[in-house]
Amino acid sequence: MIIQIDAESDIPIYTQLTNQIIEGIARGDLHPGDSLPSVRSFASDLGVNMHTVNKSYHELEKKGIIEIIPKSGAVVSTANELTSSSKQRLINDFRPLIAEALVLGMNKEQVIKLVTSILQDFSQNQ
Amino acid sequence: MIIQIDAESDIPIYTQLTNQIIEGIARGDLHPGDSLPSVRSFASDLGVNMHTVNKSYHELEKKGIIEIIPKSGAVVSTANELTSSSKQRLINDFRPLIAEALVLGMNKEQVIKLVTSILQDFSQNQ
DNA sequence: AAATTGTTCTATAAATTATATAACAATTTA
DNA sequence: TAAATTGTTATATAATTTATAGAACAATTT
Structure with missing residues (x-):
């Protein structure tokens, strides 16, 4: 999945990431059960700090969109x-x-x- | 118009104010052409700083929702x-x-x- | 004439955002 | 089994944002 971070935006990086992951799921690029990249590798790919990705993941978890399995990884929730x-x-x-x-x-x-x-727009590819 | 500011909210005060003014217009409590209170009196009523109200007014102006007449006051825009x-x-x-x-x-x-x-909900009173 | 208007400026403090580094225990991989 | 990777936690720093405060200005309104 392609993520585009705009460092000049007045929207915080972790929010941009959160929104693009949500939109990726809505678009069907990511499916329930799919794992997300590790915070370290994702941060490295995006050119941002590990903690910024971590913050986004925890925001997604709070919203009920992903599940973080301690010491393992993050997985897209099966829609309840x-x-x-x-x-x-x-x-x-x-x-x-x-x-x-x-x-x-x-x-x-x-x-x-x-x-x-x-x-x-979101249901285009499914 | 009744405005409720929650100092404990994670939504900035000036954003809360901006949103509630917009919703007040949408609800029909405020009409195009109506003047808004002066930044000083409004701030005093709400128990917040003058500059906080000022920031909200300028946000509303940027959105095209009110017009600020220099040295005079703020007026709800006539919808273009x-x-x-x-x-x-x-x-x-x-x-x-x-x-x-x-x-x-x-x-x-x-x-x-x-x-x-x-x-x-918004069209209830008009 | 006096009061009120938005505006501008300087200043301070707290919170938020982002980065950096390090270390830990648990899991996964080789 | 050993090594690498995982999320987690902690401390630290810097820049930005948010909120307040006070003062002064020119223009408008009363």
């Missing part, structure tokens, strides 16, 4: 049912974005169209 | 057409969230339902 806390977190994250879209002049249909086209 | 850069910014912000929803086990219909219910 959505927990209520995960759903609440998603709502809290979606809300300001949807509000912004509305305030900038989009109507409901346009927002749904935007979301639908992104959804379509 | 969505610029392509604003749309691209929205896409970039929506993408990781939608990916996360998919990875956590939601299907397309459930994502759209989630978005629709939030949209419904």
Whole structure:
């Protein structure tokens, strides 16, 4: 899987990595059960520090997206049912974005169209 | 308009304020043309620093949501057409969230339902 | 005329982000 | 079995971000 880190971005490196791994799974480049590279090798490949990758992995674990097996490695979780806390977190994250879209002049249909086209994008290769 | 700042949140205060103002406009509590409180009085009301409110206002201005009239005050913008850069910014912000929803086990219909219910929420009072 | 406005500047402190190095025990590989 | 690799933990440093504070300015508003 190809990861592109932009050191100049105002988005923290570990967040960029977290997001691109999530998008890689959503796109079907990574599947449940797949192992992720070791924090050391991944860091070396990306040209970033080991702890930055580690932080990303633990963020992914907290979100329930990967499982870290101590002294072994990280594996993409097999999708369980959505927990209520995960759903609440998603709502809290979606809300300001949807509000912004509305305030900038989009109507409901346009927002749904935007979301639908992104959804379509992810299901392209599966 | 009621603003609730959580000093313990890991979301910066100026971001919390920015989001709540955006949501206030989306909800219809604030209308295009309405003036916002002065940075000093707002800061005093919220119990935060003047510069924190100022940072939020400038973030809102950058997003095209308010207009700051120098030496006068801040006013909610009259919604123009969505610029392509604003749309691209929205896409970039929506993408990781939608990916996360998919990875956590939601299907397309459930994502759209989630978005629709939030949209419904905002149009409740108008 | 006085008060209020956004703006700008300097300053400080705490938290966050990113890197670096080292060491540990457990697992995996050769 | 020995060697290499694994995630983990700890300490350390530096730059950036976040938040506050106070002061001063010119322009607007009262």
